[in-house]
Amino acid sequence: MIKKSAFSLGISGFSCGLGAQDEGCKDGYAALEDQLRSTDYLPCSYQPIVNSLYDGPILNYTKYEKLYDHLMYLKNSVKESIADGSIPVAIGGDHSMAMATWTAVAQAYSLQRQLGLIWVDAHLDAHSQDTSPSGNYHGMPARFLLEGGSGVLSRVVGDESIIDPKHLVYIGIRSYEDEEYAYLSNLGVKIYTMDDIHAQGACCVVKEAMNYIRHHVSGFGVTIDIDAFDPHIAPGTGTTEADGLKEDFLECLKGIGRDEKFKALEIAEFNPHLDQDGKTAALLLRIIGTIFSDYKESRDEN
Numbered sequence: 440m441i442k443k444s445a446f447s448l449g450i451s452g453f454s455c456g457l458g459a460q461d462e463g464c465k466d467g468y469a470a471l472e473d474q475l476r477s478t479d480y481l482p483c484s485y486q487p488i489v490n491s492l493y494d495g496p497i498l499n500y501t502k503y504e505k506l507y508d509h510l511m512y513l514k515n516s517v518k519e520s521i522a523d524g525s526i527p528v529a530i531g532g533d534h535s536m537a538m539a540t541w542t543a544v545a546q547a548y549s550l551q552r553q554l555g556l557i558w559v560d561a562h563l564d565a566h567s568q569d570t571s572p573s574g575n576y577h578g579m580p581a582r583f584l585l586e587g588g589s590g591v592l593s594r595v596v597g598d599e600s601i602i603d604p605k606h607l608v609y610i611g612i613r614s615y616e617d618e619e620y621a622y623l624s625n626l627g628v629k630i631y632t633m634d635d636i637h638a639q640g641a642c643c644v645v646k647e648a649m650n651y652i653r654h655h656v657s658g659f660g661v662t663i664d665i666d667a668f669d670p671h672i673a674p675g676t677g678t679t680e681a682d683g684l685k686e687d688f689l690e691c692l693k694g695i696g697r698d699e700k701f702k703a704l705e706i707a708e709f710n711p712h713l714d715q716d717g718k719t720a721a722l723l724l725r726i727i728g729t730i731f732s733d734y735k736e737s738r739d740e741n
């Protein structure tokens with residue numbers, strides 16, 4: 440069940456905030472790159488891929504066509520990591536990146552509709568273009584993954600569903616529109632709200648989610664929107680919500696990256712311009728270190 444052999448992480452930066460209201464998260468990956476390079480707890484054969492594909496003028500090149508280019512670049516870089524035998528770690532960037540990351544993982548492992556996804560977030564990110572009050576794509580990636588794409592972004596996920604609703608589990612939810620919640624509940628998606636965390640305890644919820652996912656699929660990933668955490672420990676993100684996950688949640692993630700079914704990690708929405716004293720950056724690095732932490736222990740033993 441637990442990987443004993445060495446493995447490498449393929450880190451992809453999604454330097455794009457075009458799916459968000461505040462585009463400052465486009466600088467999230469760049470703000471962390473030096474630290475990621477010097478962080479010795481990362482078992483990396485490190486493959487930083489800075490995602491700034493296109494910056495020139497094309498007639499009628501809209502914001503969303505540009506977002507599409509960024510997403511396709513991320514999708515390819517995640518596939519490259521897998522082809523190289525690495526575990527992808529995608530760092531954003533706004534959460535529209537989930538369309539690219541999880542489509543890449545599902546396709547590379549032939550796990551369409553068989554990939555489990557643990558979605559840690561304050562929000563459900565399950566709007567359609569019709570129900571979204573803001574029209575921002577970082578509020579829609581779950582919907583795209585569940586249903587397949589439409590419009591400019593359709594080619595990122597393709598026409599078909601990538602994630603089966605019964606393989607999607609949310610944790611940390613506390614802010615959403617009724618349409619989203621109804622849509623997901625009707626599909627049978629599992630949703631652990633902050634009320635559930637308070638009632639059951641963070642690690643109990645994570646354990647339950649993991650058991651559920653591992654039982655249903657042969658591969659799973661974790662996507663973490665940094666706004667899932669409490670604004671006191673993660674102020675550096677565009678849409679903070681009070682009463683979020685606390686420090687103790689980190690412990691619950693320990694070693695998940697060493698599970699034999701673990702396929703990829705994604706961390707989205709870090710906006711360095713809104714950070715306070717580097718708190719959020721430090722938290723993000725600790726999340727990565729914790730998820731793969733057992734690797735360090737086994738490495739130290741050897």
Ligand SMILES: [Mn+2]
Pocket residue numbers: 534560561562564577664
């Ligand atoms: Mn999100």
